[in-house]
Amino acid sequence: MYTILKKEVLTDVTKLMVIEAPHVARSARAGQFIIVRIDEYGERIPLTIADYDRAAGTITIIFQELGKSTKQLGKLAPGDTLASFAGPLGHPTEIGNYGTVVCMGGGVGIAPIYPITRALKEAGNRVISIIGARTKNLLFWEDRMMSVSDSLIVCTDDGSHGRACLVTEPLKELLEDKDKRVAKVWAIGPASMMKFVTLTTKPHAVPTIVSLNTIMIDGTGMCGGCRVLLEEGARFVCVDGPEFDGHKVDWDSLLSRLSFYKDEEREAVEYYEHKCRIDGETMKRRK
Amino acid sequence: MAELKPADRMKIKRHPMPNQDEHVRRGNFDEVALGYAPATAREEAERCIQCKDPKCVQGCPVGVLIPQFIKALREEDMVQAVEWMKVKNNLPAICGRVCPQESQCEGNCILGRKGDPVAIGRLERYVGDFELAHRTCPLAKAPKTGRRIAVVGSGPAGLTCAVDLGREGHDVTIFESLHGPGGVLIYGIPEFRLPKGVVHNEVNYAVECLGIQIKTDHVIGRSYTLDELLAEYDAVFLGTGAGLPSFMRIPGINLNGVMSANEFLTRVNLMKAYQFPDYDTPVKLGRKVAVIGAGNVAMDAARCSLRLRALAAQKNAAGEQGEVHIVYRRSKDEVPARHEEVEHAEEEGVIFDFLTSPIEILGDEKRHVRTLRCVRMELGEPDASGRRKPLERKGSEFDMDIDTVIMALGTNPNPIVFVDADGLERTKYGTAVAEHETGRTKKRRVWAGGDVVTGAATVISAMGAGKRAAADIHAFVKGESRWD
Ligand SMILES: Cc1cc2nc3c(=O)[nH]c(=O)nc-3n(C[C@H](O)[C@H](O)[C@H](O)COP(=O)(O)OP(=O)(O)OC[C@H]3O[C@@H](n4cnc5c(N)ncnc54)[C@H](O)[C@@H]3O)c2cc1C
Ligand SMILES: Cc1cc2nc3c(=O)[nH]c(=O)nc-3n(C[C@H](O)[C@H](O)[C@H](O)COP(=O)(O)OP(=O)(O)OC[C@H]3O[C@@H](n4cnc5c(N)ncnc54)[C@H](O)[C@@H]3O)c2cc1C
Ligand code: SF4
Ligand code: SF4
Ligand code: FES
Numbered sequence: 001m002y003t004i005l006k007k008e009v010l011t012d013v014t015k016l017m018v019i020e021a022p023h024v025a026r027s028a029r030a031g032q033f034i035i036v037r038i039d040e041y042g043e044r045i046p047l048t049i050a051d052y053d054r055a056a057g058t059i060t061i062i063f064q065e066l067g068k069s070t071k072q073l074g075k076l077a078p079g080d081t082l083a084s085f086a087g088p089l090g091h092p093t094e095i096g097n098y099g100t101v102v103c104m105g106g107g108v109g110i111a112p113i114y115p116i117t118r119a120l121k122e123a124g125n126r127v128i129s130i131i132g133a134r135t136k137n138l139l140f141w142e143d144r145m146m147s148v149s150d151s152l153i154v155c156t157d158d159g160s161h162g163r164a165c166l167v168t169e170p171l172k173e174l175l176e177d178k179d180k181r182v183a184k185v186w187a188i189g190p191a192s193m194m195k196f197v198t199l200t201t202k203p204h205a206v207p208t209i210v211s212l213n214t215i216m217i218d219g220t221g222m223c224g225g226c227r228v229l230l231e232e233g234a235r236f237v238c239v240d241g242p243e244f245d246g247h248k249v250d251w252d253s254l255l256s257r258l259s260f261y262k263d264e265e266r267e268a269v270e271y272y273e274h275k276c277r278i279d280g281e282t283m284k285r286r287k
Numbered sequence: 288m289a290e291l292k293p294a295d296r297m298k299i300k301r302h303p304m305p306n307q308d309e310h311v312r313r314g315n316f317d318e319v320a321l322g323y324a325p326a327t328a329r330e331e332a333e334r335c336i337q338c339k340d341p342k343c344v345q346g347c348p349v350g351v352l353i354p355q356f357i358k359a360l361r362e363e364d365m366v367q368a369v370e371w372m373k374v375k376n377n378l379p380a381i382c383g384r385v386c387p388q389e390s391q392c393e394g395n396c397i398l399g400r401k402g403d404p405v406a407i408g409r410l411e412r413y414v415g416d417f418e419l420a421h422r423t424c425p426l427a428k429a430p431k432t433g434r435r436i437a438v439v440g441s442g443p444a445g446l447t448c449a450v451d452l453g454r455e456g457h458d459v460t461i462f463e464s465l466h467g468p469g470g471v472l473i474y475g476i477p478e479f480r481l482p483k484g485v486v487h488n489e490v491n492y493a494v495e496c497l498g499i500q501i502k503t504d505h506v507i508g509r510s511y512t513l514d515e516l517l518a519e520y521d522a523v524f525l526g527t528g529a530g531l532p533s534f535m536r537i538p539g540i541n542l543n544g545v546m547s548a549n550e551f552l553t554r555v556n557l558m559k560a561y562q563f564p565d566y567d568t569p570v571k572l573g574r575k576v577a578v579i580g581a582g583n584v585a586m587d588a589a590r591c592s593l594r595l596r597a598l599a600a601q602k603n604a605a606g607e608q609g610e611v612h613i614v615y616r617r618s619k620d621e622v623p624a625r626h627e628e629v630e631h632a633e634e635e636g637v638i639f640d641f642l643t644s645p646i647e648i649l650g651d652e653k654r655h656v657r658t659l660r661c662v663r664m665e666l667g668e669p670d671a672s673g674r675r676k677p678l679e680r681k682g683s684e685f686d687m688d689i690d691t692v693i694m695a696l697g698t699n700p701n702p703i704v705f706v707d708a709d710g711l712e713r714t715k716y717g718t719a720v721a722e723h724e725t726g727r728t729k730k731r732r733v734w735a736g737g738d739v740v741t742g743a744a745t746v747i748s749a750m751g752a753g754k755r756a757a758a759d760i761h762a763f764v765k766g767e768s769r770w771d
Pocket of ligand 4: 334342343353407
């Protein structure tokens with residue numbers, strides 16, 4: 001059992017939690033992830049390690065309430081426990097000094113891009129960051145991102161905050177600006193956002209690293225459910241990734257695989273909410 | 288019963304295993320084979336002619352004392368039967384259920400030359416189940432030695448090694464990356480063949496009696512590296528198995544509806560997808576399922592598919608039962624799965640397509656599988672392995688109407704444990720190099736055994752390897768054997 005030590009509400013649907021998990025904290029690094037299972041009935045879901053504290057033995061996760069598992073997780077409070085918490089998994093981010101780099105976070109992807117941005121800044125890069133979300137209420141950590149970037153561009157789809165555009169628009173301007181000389185781009189967010197970022201950088205031949213969020217089960221290379229098609233063949237995101245050269249990813253295949261369980265995901269939420277209603281409370285745990 | 292003459296014994300017919308009716312069982316996940324009743328077990332035991340030079344024992348990878356345990360059973364001394372069993376085999380309730388007896392103990396039984404061999408596996412299961420229910424043979428722990436041993440992986444190899452070392456009084460910790468112990472026994476082999484209660488019971492008993500610690504959610508190679516374990520423990524045993532699935536190199540493997548047998552079986556067994564939405568993990572199966580391959584893994588995937596189809600049909604009156612195919616490129620004679628499983632699969636309604644090999648998977652506009660394109664095969668001359676090589680029949684291409692493809696083509700060693708494990712030599716297949724007799728690897732104080740060394744093999748061979756390594760580790764940490 002792993003205890004939730006702290007909880008912070010970042011937006012209506014985005015929560016931060018600090019979890020006591022010394023076996024993960026002792027070797028965790030930016031870019032890696034964990035697999036969490038809430039209770040005996042739970043599924044195993046991957047979440048990025050947003051931060052860690054080796055001395056305290058804690059891991060910070062940030063998640064967006066999308067379906068059954070993340071909604072249930074969001075209802076838990078400090079003192080509650082999680083049944084499993086495995087990791088750290090995947091390869092850490094490779095950090096170097098490349099010159100000018102662009103770090104992009106979309107939606108909940110702002111959380112995992114933050115430690116990478118901080119590390120790139122510390123390694124001496126000139127960092128331009130772009131963060132975006134559908135609407136103002138889904139944005140968070142603008143201040144934190146500012147503190148580790150040389151400049152920050154904020155966008156919302158509906159224009160409720162910052163520029164009214166998709167994150168690819170300022171990216172395109174930066175790439176076309178010959179003075180900026182962008183050497184490398186990192187993008188984390190919904191798969192469709194990462195796809196369009198790579199389509200934007202491709203004509204300029206700027207290397208683009210993405211962190212793929214496929215459906216996973218074990219997270220240790222045992223099921224192949226997380227596989228993604230790259231130019232050179234199929235790869236397992238949990239052991240070979242999660243970061244890949246975005247220009248080699250077959251995005252349409254990835255997007256269709258992400259949607260394969262849509263009906264069941266909807267059924268799981270309906271079933272959960274129905275049970276919560278008949279139990280007459282926010283059912284934290286089933287009996 | 289009066290003492291029988293060998294000739295009389297040989298007249299007794301082998302007793303069939305009582306099974307759940309095939310029409311009922313294809314709609315549930317309960318155990319298929321119900322086990323012998325006491326009287327049947329004793330009568331079956333009467334068939335053994337107590338050979339002076341028992342060939343059956345030579346066929347068993349761990350040399351179970353077969354005539355001894357069978358004699359005790361028929362003399363109704365179950366406590367003694369359990370004791371004979373436990374000399375060589377810690378987990379008879381498991382082996383009795385899953386060993387490929389026809390190619391091991393029973394394949395060698397002298398009665399098999401003329402008629403049917405003694406049902407050694409079924410008697411072993413009977414003894415194992417008696418022990419589970421009565422615990423007559425407590426696991427005793429020797430005085431504490433103060434030696435600390437790390438066992439990585441909690442499949443049959445790791446569990447056996449841990450139990451044997453625990454009995455010697457060592458302080459044993461098992462590290463397991465999944466959320467529960469048992470390895471393939473819990474994530475691969477389905478409930479209807481090996482009830483998870485049996486595995487949990489064995490594990491919990493060993494943990495209680497011997498004070499073995501199990502640290503789940505610990506991924507060695509990531510949470511701790513091998514070298515970090517070596518700094519804290521006197522010896523490390525690797526029983527990490529071979530769970531990395533391979534996919535055929537044909538077009539279409541990334542379509543929706545194509546999965547490895549490991550993904551499918553993990554969803555169904557470990558995550559209990561057959562109880563979705565009570566359990567959160569779903570599994571999506573089409574109307575027409577093709578399982579590629581014909582080993583135990585393929586039979587398990589096919590039979591789980593049948594059951595899921597039947598459950599879906601029960602839930603939704605309009606739901607169809609659908610079809611489940613086994614697609615195999617050789618013929619029935621070459622099928623590597625246990626005979627009993629093939630028989631059960633046939634009875635339950637799995638359709639076998641022999642001498643058939645897929646060449647392409649085709650999908651619809653939504654990238655969902657719709658067609659499995661195959662060719663017919665014929666068998667040529669025996670190859671290096673002695674098996675006849677399948678050859679493609681020119682111009683025999685044809686299409687099967689299929690919407691789920693499950694690949695059961697074999698697996699390779701789990702890779703993560705080898706991260707930062709300098710000096711641990713591996714073969715070109717990714718398996719760890721280790722001595723057969725001792726389990727010693729090329730890295731000092733690291734032993735290995737089971738599928739991680741042999742590639743995908745059997746439960747009993749993994750247990751045998753765990754046992755041999757435990758004996759050598761014990762000698763080493765006590766200073767009785769050197770490793771320079
Ligand atoms: C390596 C890795 C790291 C991840 N890190 C984080 C993280 O730090 N924070 C976080 O919030 N999420 C992260 N994810 C995604 C997260 O695992 C999923 O959001 C989660 O599994 C959803 O579970 P659920 O039961 O709540 O929703 P589900 O019922 O599984 O899904 C609900 C809805 O969300 C959609 N959906 C599901 N998964 C994704 C996805 N990956 N991307 C976009 N839409 C999806 C579904 O299509 C469905 O419509 C990560 C994924 C991977 C592979
Ligand atoms: C579906 C299926 C059906 C089968 N049916 C039969 C049968 O009927 N009869 C038979 O004899 N054999 C059968 N087998 C084969 C048999 O199960 C295996 O040969 C046997 O389980 C191997 O045991 P093991 O201990 O070596 O490895 P495993 O059982 O694979 O256990 C390895 C364990 O190590 C863990 N692990 C891996 N990497 C790490 C790491 N880095 N850190 C921590 N832990 C790790 C894994 O999670 C796993 O729990 C079947 C196999 C499958 C897949
Ligand atoms: S362990 Fe397996 S092979 Fe050996 S006697 Fe028992 S059933 Fe037969
Ligand atoms: S070979 Fe057959 S008959 Fe002979 S001892 Fe073994 S089980 Fe009994
Ligand atoms: S999640 Fe199972 S192999 Fe990656």
